[in-house]
Amino acid sequence: MLPEAIEELISQLSKLPTIGRKSAQRLTLHLLRQPEFELNEFGNAVLNLKKNVTLCQRCFNFAESDLCNLCQSAKRNHRLICVVEDVLDVIAIENSNEFNGLYHVLHGHLSPLDGVGPDELKIAELIARVEAEHDPEEVILATGTSMEGEATATYIADKLAGGNIKVSRISQGMPIGGDLDYADSLTLRRALSGRREV
Ligand SMILES: [Zn+2]
Incomplete structure (x- = not known):
C-alpha cells in the first residue's frame, strides 16, 4: 500500500521498546515532512552510535x-x-x-x-x-x-x-x-x- 522505503522505516521503528506500529507510522510520516539535512543528521547520529562509543x-x-x-x-x-x-x-x-x-x-x-x-x-x-x-x-x-x-x-x-x-x-x-x-x-x-x- 505504501512505498517500500516508508514500510521499511515503519517496521524498523516498530522494533523499538514502547513504540507500537501506530506510533511507528506517525513517526515515519513526521520524518517524511522534515527537510533532508535534518534526516541526514538523524541518520548519522544512528550510524555514529556504535562507531564512537565504547x-x-x-x-x-x-x-x-x-x-x-x-x-x-x-x-x-x-x-x-x-x-x-x-x-x-x-x-x-x-x-x-x-x-x-x-x-x-x-x-x-x-x-x-x-x-x-x-x-x-x-x-x-x-x-x-x-x-x-x-x-x-x-x-x-x-x-x-x-x-x-x-x-x-x-x-x-x-x-x-x-x-x-x-x-x-x-x-x-x-x-x-x-x-x-x-x-x-x-x-x-x-x-x-x-x-x-x-
Ligand atoms: Zn569510567
Whole structure:
C-alpha cells in the first residue's frame, strides 16, 4: 500500500521498546515532512552510535576513549564506588546531585531464570578493581530494589566481606521492585544519604 522505503522505516521503528506500529507510522510520516539535512543528521547520529562509543575500562560506563569522563575527572572522589545495574542508573544518580564518587556498571542483575549468572555481569571486574585500588573507602551497592537487584547486592556484599573496605546498601524508601532510573531525584538523594553498612 505504501512505498517500500516508508514500510521499511515503519517496521524498523516498530522494533523499538514502547513504540507500537501506530506510533511507528506517525513517526515515519513526521520524518517524511522534515527537510533532508535534518534526516541526514538523524541518520548519522544512528550510524555514529556504535562507531564512537565504547565501554570505560574501569567502570563500564559508556565512554569515547579508554576511560569515561567521570573516571577521568579529578573533581570526583575516586575512593567511593557506587555499583549500579546500568547506565540509566548513572544518569539518574548524577541528576540527583547527591553523589560525587565513581561508578561501577554491572550491565544487568543476577537472574538465574534468564541465564544471567555472576559471569554475565561485571562482578569479577568489580572485585578486581576494589583489590587494585590504592585506598578505596566505600562500595555503595545501588542495584535496584527488585528481588534480582537485592540478590545481586547480597552476592556482591558476600564477595567483598572480610576485606577492609566499607560496603553499604542504599536505604529503603526506594519503591520496592523499582528500577533506580524510575525514582525521582529526591527519593534517590534520600536513598543514598540514608545508606547503611552491610
Ligand atoms: Zn569510567
